[in-house]
Amino acid sequence: GIQVEQSPPDLILQEGANSTLRCNFSDSVNNLQWFHQNPWGQLINLFYIPSGTKQNGRLSATTVATERYSLLYISSSQTTDSGVYFCAVEPYQTGANNLFFGTGTRLTVIP
Amino acid sequence: DAGVIQSPRHEVTEMGQEVTLRCKPISGHDYLFWYRQTMMRGLELLIYFNNNVPIDDSGMPEDRFSAKMPNASFSTLKIQPSEPRDSAVYFCASSFGTGVPGELFFGEGSRLTVL
Numbered sequence: 001g002i003q004v005e006q007s008p009p010d011l012i013l014q015e016g017a018n019s020t021l022r023c024n025f026s027d028s029v030n031n032l033q034w035f036h037q038n039p040w041g042q043l044i045n046l047f048y049i050p051s052g053t054k055q056n057g058r059l060s061a062t063t064v065a066t067e068r069y070s071l072l073y074i075s076s077s078q079t080t081d082s083g084v085y086f087c088a089v090e091p092y093q094t095g096a097n098n099l100f101f102g103t104g105t106r107l108t109v110i111p
Numbered sequence: 112d113a114g115v116i117q118s119p120r121h122e123v124t125e126m127g128q129e130v131t132l133r134c135k136p137i138s139g140h141d142y143l144f145w146y147r148q149t150m151m152r153g154l155e156l157l158i159y160f161n162n163n164v165p166i167d168d169s170g171m172p173e174d175r176f177s178a179k180m181p182n183a184s185f186s187t188l189k190i191q192p193s194e195p196r197d198s199a200v201y202f203c204a205s206s207f208g209t210g211v212p213g214e215l216f217f218g219e220g221s222r223l224t225v226l
């Protein structure tokens with residue numbers, strides 16, 4: 001099956017710092033989404049971004065589908081950004097509607 | 112708008128007992144997914160439905176697990192009999208898509224502990 005690798009696995013930031021999270025995938029995809037799982041376990045959809053660039057406040061994401069990677073940028077980080085960030089992809093094949101999740105990047109923002 | 116609603120939020124049961132988890136998807140969404148999250152295996156898709164019809168149940172661990180979607184606003188995931196290794200957080204998610212699922216929205220999860 002498709003492999004989804006996220007890096008770094010863990011990241012500790014001082015409040016106000018910027019960061020870049022990376023997601024590499026091993027095959028062509030129809031669909032790529034970024035999620036944030038907060039410390040209470042809730043999974044929040046951040047971006048639906050199979051290609052191109054999107055921005056939402058301090059967060060932005062870029063997917064380069066031809067090179068099989070996506071990046072999530074967090075600027076001016078806040079303690080509320082702490083949690084685990086997941087990348088999930090849907091392989092590019094007929095009938096495959098299964099989102100495969102990476103193992104996540106655990107972000108800790110310290111005041 | 113209400114999000115995906117799951118119940119119960121927490122369930123503690125003894126091995127051998129039947130467990131039923133419930134999910135109400137977002138109104139108008141035509142895809143519903145059941146995921147399981149554990150430390151060892153991360154987030155795994157168990158089964159998903161399109162227009163109430165099960166499409167892919169290849170992720171269901173074994174015959175002890177079953178899922179139904181009797182109508183567009185309700186789904187259940189049942190484990191019978193439950194075992195300690197079933198302990199996990201079970202998430203329901205829904206999306207709207209024309210042919211392929213779109214943006215995925217998760218419920219708050221049901222944390223299951225089997226003693």
